[in-house]
Amino acid sequence: xxxxxxxxxxxxxxxxxxxxxxxxxxxxxxxxxxxxxxxxxxxxxxxxxxxxxxxxxxxxxxxxxxxxxxxxxxxxxxxxxxxxxxxxxxxxxxxxxxxxxxxxxx
Amino acid sequence: xxxxxxxxxxxxxxxxxxxxxxxxxxxxxxxxxxxxxxxxxxxxxxxxxxxxxxxxxxxxxxxxxxxxxxxxxxxxxxxxxxxxxxxxxxxxxxxxxxxxxxxxxxxxxxxxxxxxxx
Numbered sequence: 001x002x003x004x005x006x007x008x009x010x011x012x013x014x015x016x017x018x019x020x021x022x023x024x025x026x027x028x029x030x031x032x033x034x035x036x037x038x039x040x041x042x043x044x045x046x047x048x049x050x051x052x053x054x055x056x057x058x059x060x061x062x063x064x065x066x067x068x069x070x071x072x073x074x075x076x077x078x079x080x081x082x083x084x085x086x087x088x089x090x091x092x093x094x095x096x097x098x099x100x101x102x103x104x105x106x
Numbered sequence: 107x108x109x110x111x112x113x114x115x116x117x118x119x120x121x122x123x124x125x126x127x128x129x130x131x132x133x134x135x136x137x138x139x140x141x142x143x144x145x146x147x148x149x150x151x152x153x154x155x156x157x158x159x160x161x162x163x164x165x166x167x168x169x170x171x172x173x174x175x176x177x178x179x180x181x182x183x184x185x186x187x188x189x190x191x192x193x194x195x196x197x198x199x200x201x202x203x204x205x206x207x208x209x210x211x212x213x214x215x216x217x218x219x220x221x222x223x224x
Binding site: 038 | 151208213
């Protein structure tokens with residue numbers, strides 16, 4: 001199975017900050033990488049697919065990059081609604097696997 | 107608009123089985139695969155498997171092989187997840203998620219809490 005390692009596991013930030021979350025795959029996955037946002041008690045929300053493409057309706061403050069084994073999610077100008085847990089997921093091969101999550105706190 | 111509506115919370119005893127449903131609307135049901143993902147309390151996301159609603163074919167995560175069955179009813183645009191031989195570690199919220207045109211999940215159900223307790 002492909003292991004996905006996210007860092008940091010949590011971070012503290014302020015409104016207006018720019019944050020970066022990294023995700024590393026244990027083997028190359030080309031660009032088959034997705035990012036999800038999850039708020040407490042809610043279903044995940046799809047943000048990015050193919051490492052850098054925004055899902056429909058997702059604001060451009062979210063951006064993704066990377067290929068192969070190393071990926072990043074950037075969130076510019078944090079707003080109160082952006083405080084949540086973010087997960088990466090590889091969908092290069094079964095079983096699909098998720099990173100452990102990054103909790104973005106105020 | 108695409109909607110995935112899941113069945114309600116369940117409480118089961120150890121050793122029992124549970125069947126969770128996910129009713130799709132707003133798109134052609136047989137066109138897009140459906141994933142099942144679970145999340146134990148306070149934990150991360152865990153992929154369980156995928157079903158092709160058109161053909162009915164499935165691919166399960168190895169750790170659930172023998173205990174999980176995913177099926178679909180094309181007449182009602184509903185997919186089902188059945189998990190047997192339940193144990194306390196199966197207590198979790200179970201989500202269905204559609205695999206969109208780009209092969210990544212794009213829409214998610216609201217989740218179904220399954221509690222396994224004696």
